[in-house]
Amino acid sequence: MLPLASLLPALRTVPFVRDLALHGDRPAVVTADGEISYADLARRVADCAARLGTTRRLVLVVGANTVDSLVAYLGALYGGHPVLLVPGGNTAALTALVEAYDPDVVLGPADGWAVDERRTDTAHDLHPDLALLLSTSGSTGSPKLVRLSAANLQANAEAIVEYLGIRETDRAVTSLPLHYCYGLSVVHSHLARGAALVLTDLSVADACFWDLLRAARGTSLAGVPYTFDLLDRVGFAEMDLPHLRYVTQAGGRLAPERVRHYAELGRRGGWDLFVMYGQTEATARMAYLPPDLAVHHPQAIGVPVPGGAFRLAPVPDHPDPAVGELLYTGPNVMLGYAETPADLALGRSVDELRTGDLARRGPAGLYEIVGRRSRFAKILGLRIDPQRVEALLSRHGVAATCVGGDDELVVAVVGEADARTVRRLVADEVGLPPRAVRVLVLAELPRLASGKPDLAGLRALAAAPPATAAPALPAQRGLARSAQPTDTATTDAAGGVPAAGTSVDDLCRLYAEVLDRDDVRPELSFVDLGGDSLSYVEMSVRLEQELGHLPANWHTLPIAALRAPQRPRGRRRSLETSVALRAAAIVLIVGSHIPLFTVTGGAHLLLGVAGFNFARFQLTSAGRRDRLRQIGASLARIVLPTMAWIGAVMLFNDQYRVSTLLLVHSLFGPDDARTEWHFWFVEAVVYLLVGLAALVALRRVDRLERRHPFALPMGLTVLGLLGRYDVFGLDARYDLPAALVAGWLFTLGWAAARADGVGQRLLVTVAAAVTVPGFFGQPAREALIVAGFALLVWLPTVPSLGVVNRVAGVLAGSSLYIYLTHWQVYPHLRDWPLVALAASLALGIAYAVVVGRVGRVVAAALRPGDFRCARERHGPQVDKLHL
CATH class of the missing domain: 1.10.1200.10 (ACP-like)
Incomplete structure (x- = not known):
């Protein structure tokens, strides 16, 4: 039991933080490691507050989407301490703010989570209403901060709860950073309602993010415009998210056509889209667009949040008299700004917030942002609105960010946009001569960690000399x-x-x-x-x-x-297990065929590894169509080199038949063939990929795989065992292809990649241990395969040496080509088995180099044309499956 003195500061803190324990045993935080109840969270928060003591101090908290960071932030608020919340992972911003504000305590990661008490009392005069300090400029470390009170935080949280209709049963995933006011508002509003947070630092571009969201039964997702770009890439439209109730968007303008698209997508998917508008100066939210209006009014920010009000202040030099600067009043308006530690003693200096945005009020009472007053630039005597230019280019399908310079307009564009066309469009639109429009074609628009356009970064990029401008591109920061x-x-x-x-x-x-x-x-x-x-x-x-x-x-x-x-x-070095198995298996295959030794089972183990890699590189979080493209690309990269090699051999001898060349020998080849079985493994992988592509093409199966990523391959393994045990006696009559007889090894490898937790790993291991024995009637061969599966499931890496890693990497990367070519090498060198092994490996590696160079030439020929555009439209995971 905490002493009464330690609880007194909580009486003046944010009510929703003070009242955490009232929600009892309901889940407060859900992570990949389990759940934390409100009662447990309240205990942790109170413990943190007790450690900070009763002397009111300035506490800097390094914001991160982790339990430690969340508890530290809430603990400081619970103790009544003003919190300076800074971005995690940005040492420069942290250092700048520590130097500028000299906090009394620093809470942040350092070999875990550390409390750095820089003094036992305080060096500051802290106003009694001050609760939170947030940066006005994202993650740059600018000393200009927004001063927020406990009343601000509580009022905005309650307003958001009301217009979103947040329920106690809701679970919001932390898809935005904790230090960003939008991401923080998600935390505040759900804690105020007694709902749960699905706490993660994963990006929406990561398949694991969606696995967690489904497993945690997440009901809401928040995003800035760049988030929605990522959602397009990962195939969000085709995802099965049965518990999703609503999606929110803020942090910048989303193009009206995108708003309409996602609103209609929500209608079909059973969830609502809330377009919102806000600023850090208003704690977070000022307006929202009711979901039922999004399709017909996608350009609007909507109506004020409960308790807030707008008015339009005239802008004398604006040509449209209906447009004014948007001003906001409400209980969530900040106390004011702080630029030095002395400002922390100030009380309220702002009653009405000048947003700096130009807006109009439509006939339906909905507000619409039409420009940014502070972004206007005067170039060659003309008043230019960069946001108007961005909207123009957006209508032409060009993503852009614009800033005004001293004597030019700088336009940054992405994709395959032609700089001359963009310059002409912009010059004609705003009346500038083309020489006053500078176009920068970038790989991606500069963004802050919040996903907002990085205007300062763009200005710096534009000001950099040509020799240094290109290397500066990696400084762009996406919302990941x-x-x-x-x-x-x-x-x-x-x-x-x-x-x-x-x-x-x-x-x-x-x-x-x-x-x-x-x-x-x-x-x-x-x-x-x-x-x-x-x-x-x-x-x-x-x-x-x-x-x-x-x-x-x-x-x-x-x-x-x-x-x-x-x-x-x-x-000590380590080697990725699947790489080690591929390298070892191809050596065992070739060595046993010579025979230098007899250790069989390598090809069937590779079949399991192929399934393992299929799950990791084909079944990404991309959409169903993109998955099919990925599988198709994999088939091409297996089939084309195989057919090229077999065709070349057929030019010189009659070792192979047309059925071998077309990879259909197991279906149509003669029974007395002696060499066509050489490529049974390749045929098996190809048939399996074709069959699985047909399954994934079915929308229901695609959704089933995303919803049950482990159960589906295990179910397919059970079906595959019908062929393994020849339940219907078909193999004896029709000589079934290896894809039907041994395909269960592929799907079991797929399941091994999806196994999450001890129980699922044990199930895969037991399945291998039970079903592999008896398949060949060769205990040593079967033991090798079972051991390989056990390694895949339980050991991500194996101990190794640097030189071993390099050799294994070359062998594993060339395994397909070694398999294809070794049949034409070792028969001529049987009298020198070691030489035969070395020569077989060397020829396969050489063929791999040739195929790789040809592939790069083809890719270069296609770039920057259709291939590159396809990557940008459909996501980056255009992938292939190799042995």
Whole structure:
């Protein structure tokens, strides 16, 4: 029991924080690790407040979407301490704000979560109403802060609860950063109602985000305009989210056609779209558009939130008299700004908020933003509205951000936009000569961590000399919060955190080299950049060499989130398990065929590994059509090199038949053939991919897989066992292809990739241990396959050495090509088995190099045409399956 003195500050704190315990055992926080009840959260918050003491102090909290950060933030509020909330993963911003405001206590990550008491009392004169300080400029570390009171926080939370109709049973996923006022408002409003937060730092571009949302029965999702770009990429329209009740949008203008699209999508999917408008200066929200009006009024911000009011102040120099500057009043309007520690003693200095936005009120009483007063630029004597230019280009299908310079308008565009066309469009629209319009074609528009346009970053980019402008592009920051590491090392220019000895820029260059991409940025992951199972091999080996370890699920982590601990020379190396199995299996296959030794089972183990990689690289969070494109691309990259090699061999001898060339020998080939069985494995993988593509093409099956990612492959494994045990006696009569007889190994590998938790891993292991024995009648062969499955399920990596990693990477990456070509090598060298093995591996590796170079030439020929546009329209995960 806490002493009464420690509870007294809570009497003047935010009511929804003070009253957490009143919600009892209802879930307050849901994470991938479990649930935290309101009673438990209240205890943790009270403990944190007790540790901070009763002397009211300025407490800096490093904001992150973690339980520790949430408890620290609420604990400081509970104790009545003013909180300075700063972005996590941005050491420069943290350092700048610490230097500017000299907080008494710093709560943040440091070998876990640390309390840095810089003094036992306070160095500041803190106004009694002051509760929260938020930056006005996202994550830049600007000393200009918004001063908010406990009344502000409570009033805005209650207003949001009312117009969203938040229920106690709701579960909101934290799709936005905690330090961002929009993301923070989601936390406040749900805690005020006694609803739950699904707490995660994953990006919506990560498949694991959607797995968590489904598992946690999430009911709401919040996003800024850039979030909706990501939703398009990951196939949100085709996702099955049975518990989703509503989606909210704020943080910038979403184009009317996008609003209408998502409103109609919500109608079909059974959820509502709330378009909202707000500013940090109003705690968060000022207006919302009722969902039933979104389709017919997609350009509007709607009506004031409960308790708030708008008025339009005349703008003398604006040509439309109906347009005025939007002014807002309400209990959520800030106390005022702070620019120095002395300002923390100030009380209310603002009663009416001048938003700086130009608006009009429509006939239906809905407000519409038509421009930004403070963004107007005067160029060559003409008054230019950059937002009007952006809207113009949007109507032409060009995403753009504009800023005014001293004597020119800078227009940043993305995609395949032609700079001359853009310049002419803009010049004609605003009346400027073309020479006064400078167009920058970028890989992506500069954005703050909140997803808003980074106007300061664009100005800096435009001002940079040509020699340095290009390298500055990686500094663009997308709304992928998982790209914000919590390391406290010095940040680099990209806003990421350099690893010990390896900077984010170094990693970006490595990704660009391995993936042959020129658009690598710190916030993107391997999967975002179109990585596949072949490049996965090389990248995993090279990353392990750079980082000294392989983080779990590294291929889904943003580059900026990859960190390497300081390790001494001679540090222990590791190798990704699927890479190790591919390398070992191909050596066992070739060596047993020579025979240098007899250790069989490698091909059937590779069938399981192929299923494992199918789940990771084909069944991404992309939409159903994109998944089909990915599977089609995989088929092409398996079939074309195979047919090319078989066709080349047929030019020189009669070893193979047309049925072999067309990969249909197991269906139509003669029974007495002696060599056509060489490619049974390739045929099996191709048939399985074709069959699974047909399944995924069915909307219901696609939804079933997303909803039950583990149960579906296990169910298919049960069906596959009908062929394994020949339940209907068909194999004896028709000589079934290997895809039907051994396909259950592929689906079991798929299940191994989806296994989450000890129970599911045990189920896959037991399934392998029970069903593999007896398949061949060769205990050693069967033991090899079972052991391989056990490694896949239980060990993401295996101990290794640097030189072993390099060799394994080459072998695994070339495994398909070694398999194809070794039949033409070892028969001529049987008398020298070691030489036969080396020659077989060498020829396969050489063929892999040739295929890779041809692939790059073809890709280069298609870029920047249809192929690149397809990637941008349908997402980056155009992938392939390799052995």
